[in-house]
Amino acid sequence: MRNTWLIAGLIVVIGAAAPFSGLYPLFLMKCMALAIFAIAFNFFTGYVGLLSIGHAAFYGMGAYFGGYAIKTYGVSTEIALLIGMMTGAVLGLLFGLLAIRRRGIYFAMITLALAQMVYFFCVQAPFTGAEDGLQRIPRGKLFGLIDLSNDLSMYYFTLLLLVLSIVVVQYLVTAPFGQVLKAIRDNEPRAVSLGYDVQRYKLTAFVLSAALAGGAGSLKAMVLSLAGLPDVHWTNSGAVILMCLLGGLGTALGPVVGAVMVVLLETELASIGVVKIGSLSLDLSTKVPIVIGVIFMVTVLLFRKGIVGEIQSLIDGYHRRRAEKSAT
Amino acid sequence: MTLTASPDQSRLKSADTRQTILEARGLTKSFRGFVAVDKVDLKIQRGGIHALIGPNGAGKTTVFNLLTRFIPPTSGNILLFGEDITRQSAHALARHGVVRSFQISATFPHLSVIENLKIAVQRPSVSPGRFWQSSRSLAHLEERAHHFLELVELKKFAQVAAGELPYGHKRALELATTLATDPKVMLLDEPTQGLGIEEVDHITQLIKRFSKERTVLMVEHNMRMVAAIADRISVLRYGRIIAEGSYDEVSRNPQVIEAYLGSKAKKENQQENKQGNKQ
Numbered sequence: 089m090r091n092t093w094l095i096a097g098l099i100v101v102i103g104a105a106a107p108f109s110g111l112y113p114l115f116l117m118k119c120m121a122l123a124i125f126a127i128a129f130n131f132f133t134g135y136v137g138l139l140s141i142g143h144a145a146f147y148g149m150g151a152y153f154g155g156y157a158i159k160t161y162g163v164s165t166e167i168a169l170l171i172g173m174m175t176g177a178v179l180g181l182l183f184g185l186l187a188i189r190r191r192g193i194y195f196a197m198i199t200l201a202l203a204q205m206v207y208f209f210c211v212q213a214p215f216t217g218a219e220d221g222l223q224r225i226p227r228g229k230l231f232g233l234i235d236l237s238n239d240l241s242m243y244y245f246t247l248l249l250l251v252l253s254i255v256v257v258q259y260l261v262t263a264p265f266g267q268v269l270k271a272i273r274d275n276e277p278r279a280v281s282l283g284y285d286v287q288r289y290k291l292t293a294f295v296l297s298a299a300l301a302g303g304a305g306s307l308k309a310m311v312l313s314l315a316g317l318p319d320v321h322w323t324n325s326g327a328v329i330l331m332c333l334l335g336g337l338g339t340a341l342g343p344v345v346g347a348v349m350v351v352l353l354e355t356e357l358a359s360i361g362v363v364k365i366g367s368l369s370l371d372l373s374t375k376v377p378i379v380i381g382v383i384f385m386v387t388v389l390l391f392r393k394g395i396v397g398e399i400q401s402l403i404d405g406y407h408r409r410r411a412e413k414s415a416t
Numbered sequence: 417m418t419l420t421a422s423p424d425q426s427r428l429k430s431a432d433t434r435q436t437i438l439e440a441r442g443l444t445k446s447f448r449g450f451v452a453v454d455k456v457d458l459k460i461q462r463g464g465i466h467a468l469i470g471p472n473g474a475g476k477t478t479v480f481n482l483l484t485r486f487i488p489p490t491s492g493n494i495l496l497f498g499e500d501i502t503r504q505s506a507h508a509l510a511r512h513g514v515v516r517s518f519q520i521s522a523t524f525p526h527l528s529v530i531e532n533l534k535i536a537v538q539r540p541s542v543s544p545g546r547f548w549q550s551s552r553s554l555a556h557l558e559e560r561a562h563h564f565l566e567l568v569e570l571k572k573f574a575q576v577a578a579g580e581l582p583y584g585h586k587r588a589l590e591l592a593t594t595l596a597t598d599p600k601v602m603l604l605d606e607p608t609q610g611l612g613i614e615e616v617d618h619i620t621q622l623i624k625r626f627s628k629e630r631t632v633l634m635v636e637h638n639m640r641m642v643a644a645i646a647d648r649i650s651v652l653r654y655g656r657i658i659a660e661g662s663y664d665e666v667s668r669n670p671q672v673i674e675a676y677l678g679s680k681a682k683k684e685n686q687q688e689n690k691q692g693n694k695q
Contacts, residue, residue, distance in 0.1 A: 260547060260548075262551070263547070263548070263549060263550055263551055264538055264542045264549055264550075264551055264554055265542070265544070265546075265547040265548075265549065267527070267531060267534070267535060267551075268535065268542065268544075270524070270526060270527060271524045271527060271532075271535045273526075274524040274525055274526050274527065275522055275523065275524050275525070277486070277518065277522070278518065278522040278523070278524065279524075279535075280486075280506045280507050280510065281484065281486075281506070281510055281515060281516045281517070281518070281522070282510060282515065282535065282536050282539055282593065282597055283507050283510035283511040283515070283539045283540075283597060284507055284539060285505075285507045285544065286507070288544045288545075289544045291544075292544040292545070292547055293547075296547065
């Protein structure tokens, strides 16, 4: 837990200073909402060891439902967030009940199939606005008191939520619950033989992860005033996998670093525009996925554990060598 | 009593007065027509060590998996304290006190040794419905985890990841975690497999010590160990039980000698027998 407070402190310091470094609060908030999404994904896939390709459904539906509630009924911000989380949790429970007994590729495929069903539902359903999406979503008032329409106040609220997500998830993975999840991931038959109902543990983790993803979705809807089909699309599930693998799956800070990297690359590459190499001219803005794909491959080949994962194992190795030295 | 196939029916009857903890009735498992376990009747009585032996492929591990509900039987029943548990799930059975180990060492490799033990001792106090439970609320279990750590002499490895332990220590840790769940019946699948002589002795003593208060059913290849500590032996061949009784009784059974050692090996068997008796 001491590490968690260190990480939380670090993010608070960097986060509090970031808007004054010339970075747009809106850009940073988008990063942070996606970081929470990645944290949610990492909590399940990183600690249970099952790959979900359905998380976009929780995120996207959280965005729609949270956004719809605040736009149509004018609920306060925290209620909209709670609605997003509930949406994620209910959907997660449905997905989980159908998929959690499957392993490996079968689990991944079932979550993907269910998420695609949700996607097509969103294309057809009247309240989502189909191709246009749900637009002009207000940010509302926090507890009905604090107006968040100002970018900077929304920014600090988002930062608070990010830190809260990290602390809560780190608490859960170090608590007995998380220890059991690690045990199940390590050796499932042994966990069964010790009397653990492993399916219920996995299902609980999946629902918690889906709830946080839904919350992240509704936060994003309020930050950008928009909830749309790209949020529910399977490529969004792909993006979150990418973020966690780049940053480091199963690490506390990995999802955050990964999310920032992916958003940064997307926006930076898009703004570079046309690059001329001799007679060859490349329009990079249309080739963002290719460039990200190459970066992804290089990272996976060079840093298997992701960026944070590699740094962590370097530090661990250093500590172990020092401990061995002092022991001899 | 047990098996229809046993030639020792009358002699075995005396044991029937002891309390039966775990019982299999007509237990059968077939895999796509291949009958791996064929109408096995087995009674595990309270206290002591019951060994299940037999040549390779006799169905010992399948019987094990059936008894612990890791695989469902094709037909037949399993009774725990007279109650039919054939339809219960594997983890529920573990909660009733039937805890098994595995043929290959079963630890949680990425958790430290002490964390491995905590996973075992905390089981009755945790549930997925209370995921917010703090580790501080389980602090009172710390002592118990350390107790089992000392029992298997792994204290100095407490903080080492279980996956980095030498093989013998892994098996000791596995035994400790099994013990730590406070089982009524402990089912051990080849507990000494792959161990050095010294480690075999250590594990043997641990099992012996444990079996005084509880019950052990083990599958074992090491006949010296079986001879030394098993109170009762069932011999399995082609999925059927061909003999049951004490080591002396079983080792004199011509069917067993033929099945287990081949008829030529009769002489060797007698030698082995003597060795076993010395221990």
